Amino acid sequence: MKKSLEQLQQQLKTLRLSETASYLPVLIRQAESEDWTYQSFLHELTGYELKRREEKQVERRLKWAAFPAHTTLDMYNLEEQQTLSRKQMNQLKELTWIDQLYNLVLLGPAGVGKTHLATGLGIEAINQGYRVMFITMEELIRTLKSEDITKKAQTKMKRIRDSNLVIIDDLMFMAMEQREANLFFHLINDLHDSDSVVLTSNKGPSEWGQLLGDPGITAAILDRILHRVEVIQFRKEDSHRMKYRTSIFQTESVQS
Numbered sequence: 391m392k393k394s395l396e397q398l399q400q401q402l403k404t405l406r407l408s409e410t411a412s413y414l415p416v417l418i419r420q421a422e423s424e425d426w427t428y429q430s431f432l433h434e435l436t437g438y439e440l441k442r443r444e445e446k447q448v449e450r451r452l453k454w455a456a457f458p459a460h461t462t463l464d465m466y467n468l469e470e471q472q473t474l475s476r477k478q479m480n481q482l483k484e485l486t487w488i489d490q491l492y493n494l495v496l497l498g499p500a501g502v503g504k505t506h507l508a509t510g511l512g513i514e515a516i517n518q519g520y521r522v523m524f525i526t527m528e529e530l531i532r533t534l535k536s537e538d539i540t541k542k543a544q545t546k547m548k549r550i551r552d553s554n555l556v557i558i559d560d561l562m563f564m565a566m567e568q569r570e571a572n573l574f575f576h577l578i579n580d581l582h583d584s585d586s587v588v589l590t591s592n593k594g595p596s597e598w599g600q601l602l603g604d605p606g607i608t609a610a611i612l613d614r615i616l617h618r619v620e621v622i623q624f625r626k627e628d629s630h631r632m633k634y635r636t637s638i639f640q641t642e643s644v645q646s
Contacts, residue, residue, distance in 0.1 A: 409442035410435055448516055454549055455512060455522045458559075463510035471503060473624050485515055487586065488555055493615055494588045495595070498624025504590040507622075508557045511588065520554040527560045534573040551580055561591040564601065571602045575611050582614040589615070 395415060402411035410417075417438065421431045452460075463483060468476055481487075487494070494511075496504040512522040525533070525546075536543040550556055566574065581587055593601070595616065599608040 407439050409446075410439040413438055413442075451516045451521060452513070455516060455524050457509050457512060457524045458505065459509065460513065461506045461509045462513050463507075466503065466506055466510050471624065473498075473502075473622060482511060483514055485511075485518055485520070487620065488515060488520060491583060491586055491618055493586055493617075493619045495615070495619055495621045496588065496590045496624070497592070497594055497621065499592055502624035504624060505559055508559065508588045508590050512555060512557050515555050521549075521552060522555045522557065523550045523553045524557040524559065525550065527558055528564075530558060530577075531566070531570050531574065534577060535570065547577075550577075551585075553585055555586050555588065556581060557588040557590075559590050561589045561593075561598075566602055568603060571604055571607045574602075575607050578611050578614050582617070587615065 395418070399411040399414055402408070402414065414435075417431070417435055420426075421434070426434070463479070466479075468474060468479060474482075482494075494508075496508060498504055509524065512524055515522050523546075533543045533546050537547050578587070595612055598612065599605060602608045602611065
């Protein structure tokens with residue numbers, strides 16, 4: 391019994407092969423023009439469905455990750471900073487440190503590319519099949535404080551705890567209250583031995599105690615973060631924003 395194209399597409403949709411259903415006319419035309427065997431046709435058909443499912447999964451994980459911008463590692467200019475060598479960057483891109491549950495602490499003043507590097511590593515991780523969440527410290531504290539109250543906060547915290555890599559941007563940008571420090575400690579404790587964490591900060595670990603307030607909590611957080619860690623210290627000279635800043639003045643001096 392001859393089946394119409396529409397019937398075949400509907401059957402594929404019933405089997406939850408919706409991507410292939412839409413693309414079926416193209417596949418059929420290509421099979422006819424290139425004299426595919428039945429086996430080749432089925433291989434191309436199933437391969438297309440799998441490819442589109444993987445692409446949609448990446449798209450979904452990118453959306454969940456909530457990166458501030460789509461800044462990839464290919465867009466990161468190593469020549470403009472003196473901290474990381476190409477070999478070190480390639481080691482980071484391999485992402486074996488995620489499997490080994492290593493943390494990364496990216497330190498340095500504003501404009502040196504800490505967030506760009508963290509985001510680029512997160513996007514690379516998603517492309518390689520890892521679950522990633524990006525969140526600023528300010529938003530994280532706000533979410534932790536409302537986790538017991540709102541469904542939105544609960545969903546976000548679940549995604550954070552279910553991730554393979556958690557990126558916390560602008561760590562210790564301001565002093566914390568006692569309750570906030572406690573909530574942050576419990577999150578770091580939850581992530582320890584199950585997730586890798588990337589932290590960006592313009593303050594070194596020696597200064598975190600002043601912002602956390604409680605010496606005991608500070609020691610406990612540092613113990614878990616620094617247990618397995620690579621610290622990358624950027625210098626002011628690496629600042630991309632300073633090199634390419636614009637000015638309201640002309641290059642020549644202003645005459646009175």
